[in-house]
């Protein structure tokens with residue numbers, strides 16, 4: 001099997017970028033008419049030429065999403081287990097060099113946290129850690145997944161990349177989904193943002209979804225950190241990655257997330273800020289490109305944006321999120337990884353979802369169909 005690394009190395013960032021920016025209204029109209037959008041259509045839909053077509057995109061995106069997923073919204077909540085991190089990502093509050101209190105929750109503390117989370121109604125738990133093999137590595141995660149699984153029908157992780165056999169072992173413990181974001185597919189610039197630690201190894205991270213597919217993980221979440229590099233080009237490479245994985249691991253399900261850089265401790269500011277209209281365009285372009293992929297919108301985004309996008313392609317939302325370890329019950333003073341923009345309670349978010357004629361669901365889409 002040709003690896004995605006090989007595929008990527010045969011492509012050129014600048015050429016792809018130019019080709020996106022050269023798209024015309026005729027290309028966008030062709031993409032809007034297409035029954036099955038290809039990667040070239042996706043380029044047109046994320047291009048500046050598509051800006052006057054947002055209404056048509058919204059109409060089609062809404063119809064496709066309702067046809068495939070019905071009028072439901074999957075609800076999930078992150079549980080930050082640890083802010084220990086051996087990496088030095090320049091955009092993150094948990095970066096190794098930041099002088100903050102480091103916390104890794106014990107199982108007793110995890111129990112206190114999940115008691116609160118369960119009382120809010122959640123059945124899908126996303127475990128999040130920094131990337132510190134000694135503090136919150138494989139063995140720690142295995143013990144936490146084993147501990148929480150009896151309480152949740154779905155357990156996902158967003159943690160350091162691991163080896164295939166480790167993923168296999170976590171699947172045995174009940175792991176369902178792994179989110180691993182490449183942050184940027186701009187290989188030359190990647191090192192600028194990830195100067196040290198294991199995460200500075202671009203290709204090891206890039207190959208992680210392939211290890212996940214080989215290990216039999218049910219769902220793989222992809223994404224890039226919007227704001228680091230040109231979002232259109234990075235999103236095109238993310239979509240290319242998605243297509244590659246779908247061809248090679250066709251039993252696996254996929255999800256795309258849209259993390260936009262948010263204020264945090266430190267001075268880093270987005271080089272390529274993405275405004276609300278552009279983010280809406282991107283989400284709808286993904287739906288037109290891929291009818292089956294889950295599209296997830298976290299509380300990084302504002303209440304207004306989330307309410308407006310709810311019917312236009314998104315299939316999963318978090319609510320009531322705390323982005324610091326122990327934030328639900330144990331502590332309330334540790335540093336957040338990023339500021340939450342939508343601070344509404346799950347109850348209020350669910351009311352909003354129902355007011356729009358949708359039903360919040362607490363399990364995975366596959367579970368809902370059973």
Ligand code: SF4
Nearest residue numbers: 085089092094095130
């Ligand atoms: S983004 Fe992740 S890996 Fe990078 S510093 Fe933050 S927690 Fe660590």
